[in-house]
Amino acid sequence: MTEHTRLLGEVAPALEQLSAEAARIRNGEIAKPFREIAPLSLQVHELAMKCTRQVHDLSVSQYPAMKDGADNLALLAGACSQISLAATLCNLAIHHRTEILLYEDADSTPATSRDQLRRAGVEMQRAATTYRAVARRLSRRLASFSERAEDRQLISAAQQHSPQQAPSPPAPAARRRV
Secondary structure (H helix, E strand, O other), X not given: OHHHHHHHHHHHHHHHHHHHHHHHHHXXXXXXXXXXXXXXXXXXXXXXXXXXXXXXXXXXXXXHHOOOHHHHHHHHHHHHHHHHHHHHHHHHHHHHHHHHHOOOOOOOOOHHXXXXXXXXXXXXXXHHHHHHHHHHHHHHHHHOHHHHHHHHHHHHHHHHHOOOOOOOOOOOOOOOOO
């Protein structure tokens, strides 16, 4: 759990850095959207994948049995969705900025792309807030002897009450054609 706490704590600063990068790009001319926005989009997509992988790892660990573990997992799943949405918004910003190359009536200004980048920044900030709060709570639980003992009891109880894995049904018999 200590490693997961460390990783959770690293996400919020990374999101804040990426959000700041989105704001910097948004304030520019966005004359070269692939060169300017694509690196940001790739980084946000990579972070979304990393966070989703971590939520999966936490969900199959003992974490859901810990106090507030299931609730925190739900919060992290929502934050992962926000990060993924931010990555998609970055891609939309690229698309809207390059529409001018395809369509005569496309918006020749970067206004739509700027709006997409603003929305991406908002989603990243929301996700950062969630990650910071969950990491703080988990860190406090791990630092407290009494809370760690409570979690060990909860995990033990969950393991005792977990349903035994049901045997798999027998394979269907082959049908005979008459």
